[in-house]
Amino acid sequence: MAVITLREIAPGRYLGQWTMPPADMTLQPIFPPHCTWEPPELICGERGLVGRLSFMGLGKNQSVATIRVVPHGGPMEAYTVSVAKPFATAARDPGTDLAVWLDLAETYVNLGIDHILRGIDHLLFVLGLIWLVRSGWMLVRTITAFTIGHSLSLAAATFGWVGIPERPLNATIALSIVFVGVEIVKLQRGEVGLTARYPWSVAFAFGLLHGLGFATALTALGIPQATLPIALLFFNVGVEIGQLSFVMVVLALIWAHRQAKAELPRWGAALPAYAIGGIASFWFLIRI
């Protein structure tokens, strides 16, 4: 992720500075045609910074980049561009412009999808839940409880109401996956663990934890308070789309394995649980 901040020093004139520099300087902002970008100065004239914003070189080393605009005497605006959604539209009044709202929706839905698909630890936890809860409706309830949990804590963390320092949070997320691995092994041994008994409540509790982790992607962007609720909503929608896609793919693969009678033999049935637990234990150790 890279962030460039533009401060308005005079009407239509901005001073730009990388506040979160890109991994390499091949990433360059592209401004509307009526603007002249001669780093560090951006001159847009009377019209101001209005129009399409994008980045050249996005996708090589950066998948997401943000342009923050600090207007003279006005609230900060932020425009996020990602590989999935390669441009954003700057408008004078984002509060009334439908195109800008649609733009926001597209940006943050894509960001949510990207974030969940790259969050391998989160996906591993969901995989563990699927493995643990095989009955249809209970799986729906469990995944829904997990979603509600991470939505609540994501909102709370993004608004700054709660927060946990990075290292313990990362380690605890890893530990939650270890817990699920242990629960799967227990279930396979015929023991009824906490998750087997109350899958949705366990999923809800750990959902609260994982939601704090999701907040990273939003807080790092520095979204202005005015657009924060809507950004949060669309980000959550994106996370949900990504998560449901993953669940559907896993369920389809389980179904296909059954059709091909390609299920693990009894002696190897616990291997996935040990794999999930082993990987998560490794993460736990390197995160503490």
Place this chain on the structure above:
Amino acid sequence: MKTATRRVTTFGLPAIMMIAGMPTAAQAHLVDTRLGDFYGGALHPLTDFEQILPWVALAALAAFQGPQRARWMIVVFPLALLAGGAASLALPNPPFAPILGISLVAITGLALAAAVRLPLPVLLAIAAVMGLLHGYQNGEAMVASTDQLLFLSGVTAIGYAVLTLVTGTAIAFLRGAGGWRPIALRAGGSWVAAVGIMVLGLQLVTPAAS
């Protein structure tokens, strides 16, 4: 269990509330700033018609052999893809690769159209050769900045997913009522064979264009 639950409530909840009551910026999850070479590897074969077409045909052919034989494809094909991708890092491009690739399309399509009952080693050999070749071709797409492990993992994962899903679907399809079902799959195979034979002909007539 009740004691354990009480212990968690007594000690765990206050601890969580205490930590959560000291807000700092939440930073977590393994999010990298790269586009993601795993997904790059996973999407790469899907963009190539010459690869995805024989994969689908191979999975349908495997379904004709019955679940007992077909299930081996789920293991052999992805492993061959991985081995082929790894080989691309060390071995030069074999000159016969383009012809072999197209030939495999035609062979798989013809075998599917004929619904031949292949001995298991022959079926696995076709899967292994196709996997090695396509793994190699995908591996060649990597550049210096590509994370090779992630990219090849992506290629292997998509090979596993496509073969498993199509094999399972084809088996379920064939299991359904109606004599038209095998005919429909065989007709699909004939189209794959036709595409393979046409492209092979073009390759042989104009070798310079390849």
